[in-house]
Amino acid sequence: MxxxxxxxxxxxxxxxxxxxxxxxxxxxxxxxxxxxxxxxxxxxxxxxxxxxxxxxxxxxxxxxxxxxxxxxxxxxxxxxxxxxxxxxxxxxxxxxxxxxxxxxxxxxxxxxxxxxxxxxxxxxxxxxxxxxxxxxxxxxxxxxxxxxxxxxxxxxxxxxxxxxxxxxxxxxxxxxxxxxxxxxxxxxxxxxxxxxxxxARRFRAAPPLPDAGDAPPEGEFTLSHGTGFALAVLLIMLAEQTFLNAGPLLVRATEGESGAAQAGFVFNVLLLARAPLVLFQAVQTSILPHLTRLWVSENAGTEADSFRRSVNVTLAAIAAFAGCVALAMLAAGPFLMGIVFGGDFDYERAGLVLVALAMGLYLSAATLNQALLAQGRAASAAACWVACATGFVLFLLISPIDDPVLSVEATLLGVAAALCALLYALYRRA
Incomplete structure (x- = not known):
């Protein structure tokens, strides 16, 4: 371990x-x-x-x-x-x-x-x-x-x-x-x-382990099941792009003459979520093969609860990071956003804190998603993503909040929390 x-x-x-x-x-x-x-x-x-x-x-x-x-x-x-x-x-x-x-x-x-x-x-x-x-x-x-x-x-x-x-x-x-x-x-x-x-490194590596022989083949190793896994992840990727882009696009489409400026403002605010996601790609890339190996070892009885410990450590690190960002936004968010982006926009402190919290929940959901992929439960994870992405768009369209920027911020937080909860429930049922 x-x-x-x-x-x-x-x-x-x-x-x-x-x-x-x-x-x-x-x-x-x-x-x-x-x-x-x-x-x-x-x-x-x-x-x-x-x-x-x-x-x-x-x-x-x-x-x-x-x-x-x-x-x-x-x-x-x-x-x-x-x-x-x-x-x-x-x-x-x-x-x-x-x-x-x-x-x-x-x-x-x-x-x-x-x-x-x-x-x-x-x-x-x-x-x-x-x-x-x-x-x-x-x-x-x-x-x-x-x-x-x-x-x-x-x-x-x-x-x-x-x-x-x-x-x-x-x-x-x-x-x-x-x-x-x-x-x-x-x-x-x-x-x-x-x-x-x-x-070259693969060819220089130690001799391969013996073939599994009569071990039953895993579903992913056939074309039909491999396609099913890939299609499920494709739906997850579409949902991810919906979370990141639907807000500015809907603001642009529904706010008339001020739509373009409002969309740019929403885009800037959502960079609080986008920027950490870029660096989090490194964690996503490395954690999937890591968790997959732990899951196989745990099922074989050679590791004890190492899979969940690794997920919990990652979730704790995300919570600490998101908490620091939220505190920074609470203390100096409008000032920092004004320096970075300039312009005449008025960044609301509360809205920036909401996005920081949504970012933490979203990164937690992405971690739980990798855990579910490692367990081979891509279809169940995709259903959660699609449901939440659909709800995100629908709520933005019928939102009772008059301020379009606050509507996007609050909806993103609510949907990120729902997605995280759904994926966590699946993860705990394993």
Whole structure:
């Protein structure tokens, strides 16, 4: 248990450093792009990035999670063979092909309405999303085998290569919006350079454990059950994007002439929840294979209650972090938000505290979700996410709260609490 805990801790620390540095480099990429391009061209590049980020997160993270859990499970049980890789690759190829077909059929609205008529940006979108299919497959492989340093190197190399294109345009070596956008397509391809070292490490590793022989196959290792797991996680990803984006979008759609400004204000406030989620990806990535191994060991009788202890430690750390953020918002929230974002917005102290508390509950729900995925209960977890995301949107539409910003803040807190409670109830029933 102690060795597993140390491995998990090191993995989370390495990934936190890599993802944190990646975030800074991504910020630098957009900073250079904003100086090198006109406001209109930069706005289209930013919109392209948002479309890519949301699409790949929803489409490809399910296979990343499937691979991560399945590899960890098989390693813990001593099962050999490559059927899990074939299942994951098949699902990823189908998802990529579905996106390509949809993208080609919807070329006119995507290119003309979303990307300002730019064919270059349209083809960049198509190429980048397809390239990320391989990148997310590699991420799942690396996470499952606990190659967290290489995982961190992959995301760091991705952001660095993207940054170089914006730097080249700034220095005059390349020119225009297309060159900046090309960095988005090149980044996931270049980042795959970390895969050969990972494969080499696997070949140099100790001889594999004996095959499980007559052990009954796990559901995830067949195409039908693997697809079921991936679809459940895809629904979870859609629900996650609903929590993060529905508030600003609904405010924009329902507040008339002031909608755009109000939506920007809501977006700024929700960054209190978004920013920790970026760093929490490191914990999510490392905790799933860690919990999967503990779950297998606990069921085999070689570990005693280590699974729940690991979950409880993570939940306690989240509670402490969220409490500190809430206290900071209570003490100086409006002042800090004014410094960071400027403008004439009036940030309400109580609303910022609500979002900080919602962030803690949301991160706790994400941790419980990983525990349920480790137990192979993806469908039950997805049902909770979909129900809460649906309730979030419906309540925002019929909210009795007149202030749209407070409505989003209060609804997010309530739904995050409901989601956390539902997932915890499932987790306790295991």
């Amino acid at each position: 102690a060795q597993a805990g140390r491995t998990y801790g090191r993995g989370a620390a390495i990934l936190s450093a890599g993802i944190g540095l990646t975030g800074l480099i991504t910020f630098a990429y957009f900073s250079l792009a904003s100086h090198a391009l006109s406001e209109e061209d930069y706005g289209q590049v930013a919109l392209l990035w948002s479309a890519i980020f949301i699409t790949v997160s929803v489409l490809y993270r399910p296979v990343e999670q499937l691979l991560s859990r399945t590899i960890a499970d098989r390693d813990a049980r001593g099962v050999t063979g490559g059927e899990h890789l074939r299942v994951a690759a098949t699902i990823q190829l189908v998802l990529g092909a579905a996106f390509a077909i949809a993208g080609l059929l919807l070329r006119d609205p995507i290119q003309d309405d979303l990307l300002g008529g730019s064919a270059t940006l349209y083809w960049t979108l198509i190429a980048t999303v397809l390239a990320y299919a391989a990148s997310y497959f590699a991420r799942g492989f690396l996470a499952g085998h606990r190659h967290f340093a290489l995982y961190g190197g992959l995301v760091l190399m991705e952001s660095s290569s993207r940054f170089l294109f914006a730097l080249a345009v700034t220095l005059g070596l390349l020119e225009g919006q297309g060159a900046v956008a090309l960095g988005m397509a090149a980044a996931p391809i270049v980042s795959l350079a970390v895969v050969p070292p990972a494969l």
